[in-house]
Amino acid sequence: MSLAFSSDAVSVGAPAAGTLRELQERIHSLQGRRNREGSYPVLPCFSPFFPDGLRGGAAYSLETPLSVAMALLAGASAEGQWCGAAGVQDFGAEAAAGFGVDLDRFVLVPDPGDDWTAAVGALVEVLPLVLVRPPGTVRPGDASRLGSRLRERGGVLLVLGTWPQSEGRLTASSSSWEGLGHGHGHLARHRVRLELNQRGRTRTGTVEFGPTSGAGLPGAATRPDAGWPSTGLRDAVRKERDLAGRIGAAG
Template sequence: MSTTAAELAEQFGLRTASGPLAGDSALPVHAALAGLFRGGALRRGTAVSVDGRARLSLAYALAAEPSKRGYWCAVVGVPELGLSAAADLGIDPNRLIALPDPGEQWLRAVSILVETVDVLILAAPAVPPPGGMNRLHAKLRERQAVLICLGRPLPGTGAALTTRGPHWHGLDAGAGRLRSRTIRVAATGKLARPGTAVVSLPGEDGTLGRALPAVS
């Protein structure tokens, strides 16, 4: 690791970017989302994009299962993190690094964090130059981390998820309270299993609801 990454790891008590199960070639995802990926998991060393109105919630849902199993996560470029919602979805706040405003050096900050975490959620303020993106992908492969990009896919993204909706449940003729939210998630890309899943995000208990069978 670089000196900066080593200092970051020491500050947060991180092991390495490979997490507690260094031999794994993929990181698990909730069963409700597994059908959207080839192999049913997030392949290490790759990038995934998430777009649509519910993109941040879906990104947290993707990161939740790795977090539950002891992997470290980071969120970069998201001023309003919604940490309570992230925790409800299963992300361990004690294993989460937040960098709401990385400034102009955001690509360098991401490269450093990739050395020390397993899953990194990024809202990129701009499209990086080709050379910078190539170096980032090389770093992802070297450190076996997963990058989840919010918004349009960045160059080299292996799977693209797009949310549609949401549809809220619970209000009846203007009365009652909102209990759950249903969204549709469409998947494309070489690392995706093309199709659509319907999930409750969140369900009535605040967590990710099980998907209906994916359809093409």
């Protein structure tokens, strides 16, 4: 099942579940038990940076090309984990597939709407790995609530940009593609110089990865229509908003 949500509630494959619980059950039936305590695998090229994989229950800040984020999702995706992206309107599904992301286990929400935090909270509730691009500065309180949800569910949040309570910050200092020549040819390899700052330690190195046959430059594929999914995730966001209100009133 591949779900690409738009203003027309486009669903490729079986229709989207009508409620958050149904979506949870559906994903669980296809995926099995979530990784609540351990880590999620990464592609071999990222092993020097994440020798134990991406830690479950953590958020990572990425100041890198979008292709790096796609490749980071690919390791867990290849192991059968569900992934998703929210607010990343230049996310190219074809490019992601080229880097190894399984689109049959992927949920895309190009435009989460006004209540971004609630939308991401709804996705974190059902998906093990979620890639997001915040629309602006994230408030520490919102980051704390999402962090609690991540720890509870054992998921991973990859953030394109800064994040107040990140497990680590991955930055790119240089980036180049191989395979293009004089206006023709195909992209073959992407070389990126990376630095990871994590828990007081710094790791640096150069990674190389590339799209498989048929994939193009990330973001070059047709951009999905902006919009919100239909009732399922919209209802989930409403539940998240109500829960946040009750928590605020209790505090």
